[in-house]
């Protein structure tokens with residue numbers, strides 16, 4: 001960057017800060033801390049039972065995201081939590097998250113879990129069976145499948161590392 005561009009950027013930054021009264025003009029960690037400071041202790045309690053609901057005959061989903069739990073949107077948090085009850089033998093929607101990886105924790109029952117590598121060649125499928133107490137990870141943006149392989153209903157809790165992970169059915 002040449003010196004004129006440097007000056008121009010400094011002036012534009014100063015104008016922006018000066019023209020936005022009420023906006024914390026600090027940058028970096030202080031902004032993160034001031035956002036966190038505006039939250040109450042209770043805001044950090046994530047009761048997923050109060051999350052958004054989606055019910056079908058095969059599964060019931062609860063989603064705790066920043067729209068109901070603002071602490072999840074913190075610059076230093078960036079998380080979404082999903083709890084899914086899956087009926088015995090049922091497969092959850094095949095999907096991917098364009099902006100997040102997913103850590104799936106089996107709470108009840110057993111699951112066949114898999115995800116598909118990207119690539120032009122014959123795609124590799126990574127498959128595992130996990131039981132209550134075990135976890136798996138689905139990498140950012142890769143299509144994944146989860147099937148309840150127990151005789152009774154299964155439950156998993158997933159943690160996504162974005163406040164805006166996106167959900168794309170395939």
Ligand SMILES: *[C@@H]1O[C@H](CO)[C@@H](O)[C@H](O)[C@H]1NC(C)=O
Nearest residue numbers: 053054055056059060061085
């Ligand atoms: C979803 O299913 C649960 C458990 O059967 C039930 O308690 C809840 O009321 C249902 N919610 C909706 C929105 O249908």
Ligand SMILES: *[C@@H]1O[C@H](CO)[C@@H](O)[C@H](O)[C@H]1NC(C)=O
Nearest residue numbers: 089112127128129147148149
């Ligand atoms: C689950 O995975 C195991 C091991 O790969 C396989 O034998 C079984 O058929 C799978 N079950 C279902 C319902 O996909």
